[in-house]
Structures are given as structure tokens and as C-alpha cells.
Amino acid sequence: MRNLEAVLFDMDGVIFDTEKVYLDIWTKVFKKYGYEMTKEVYISVMGRGRENVIKTFLNVYGSQLPIDKMYKEKNQELEYTIDKGQVPMKPGVKDILSFLKNKGYKVALATSAKRERTMKQLKMDRIDKDFDAIICREDILNPKPNPEIFMKASEKLSVNPENCIVIEDSPAGIQAAYNAKMVGFHVEDLKKADKEILTYCTKSFKNLKSIKEYISRMS
DSSP, rough: SOOEEEEEEEEEETTOOHHHHHHHHHHHHHHHHHHOHHHHHHHHHHTOOHHHHHHHHHHHOOOOOHHHHHHHHHHHHHHHHHHOOSSSSTTTTTHHHHHHTTTTOOOEEEEESSSHHHHHHHHTTOOOGOEEEEOGGGSSSSOTTTTTTHHHHHHHHTOOOOEEEHHHHHEEHHHHHHTTTOEEEEEOOSSSHHHHHHHOEEESSSHHHHHHHHHHOOO
16 A cells, blocks of 8 residues: 555546436436336446446336436436536535645546536536546546556556545446556445445444545655
């Protein structure tokens, strides 16, 4: 854990309290079409990208699931919710970003979200300038748990992968960090630390404040 130079953040569930909003929206959309979305099914697709989400939903609910219509409705509802300012930042975001900058760490955002939504949310909360690099869905071919997104972020920062910390809430994200040979910090959101997460992460934390305090002790 020595010679750490950069911290890479996931966005949904780490920077913004989006996962709970996502789950609520998907639950309403599924109910409208006569299906039941469960927390367990949603957690299984967190951070895996649209293609994998669709594949999983079709496997779970069957090929008759009108997923294209449902995805369109989900996106419209999410955009409306974001525009209304109803997706808050997670506690401690500004504090940890300021702390890392003051300590000389490079900071990147690596998210499976599209760039348009990513930049809208970052600008609304005035943290778009706090990242030295921003990697979004359009910048990669392979979604998490493939390590591509984190490898691109470290390359953009000109930092070796082994000198990067990744802060992630999802199992797919933690596994991607492990596959990238980076230090993976799991932060609890919808998903608590289970055997799978503990296998792949370096350490699990309750919140960003705890991560900041831990890095402070490391420095």
C-alpha cells in the first residue's frame, strides 16, 4: 500500500446516491409492466453497463420482457429526477476530494454512466473541476468487471495501476479494480460487504469519511 499516487472514484453509489434512485425507478417501471424487481436482482447488475444489465434482466425475467421500452422509460424518469435535483451527493464527497488534492493525490472519475449524464450531475454540484480525468461509458469497450475503465483512468493520469486506489460500491467494480491490480476500497451503499467483495477488495468501509481517515493515517 506504499507509493499510492492516485484515487479513482466510481460515480453511482460512491459520489452520488444514485443506486437507491435507480432501484426505485426500476421497481416502478417493472411493476407497470407486471414484473417484480428485487433488490437482489438489481444489485447483481450494478456497475456492469447497459448491455450486461439487459442480458441479465432477460435471463431472469424471460425473453418476452419489453426491455427496450422499459429502459427508455427508466432513462426518462432518471433524467427528470436529476433535473429536479433529487439525486444528492453522498456525505463526505467534497471533503474527501479537497483532502486528496491537498495531499497531492491525482483524482479521476471512472463511471459506467454516459458522459452527458455524468457531466450534468458533476456540474450541478460544482465538482466537475475536481477531477483530473473523467472516463465514461463511451470511452471503453468492455464494462466492469473488465479492468479497462480503470486502466484508462490510470493511463490518463500517467500513474501506474499498482499506485492507484479505486473506491467502488459494486461487486463488479471491486472485481474490476482487482483485475487491474489496483488497491480496491469498497464503500457500502446498497451492497454490504459479503464474501465475494471481501475476496477482491483490499478493505471495506462504511462511508467516505472512514476512507478519508484511513488514507490520512497512511499518508
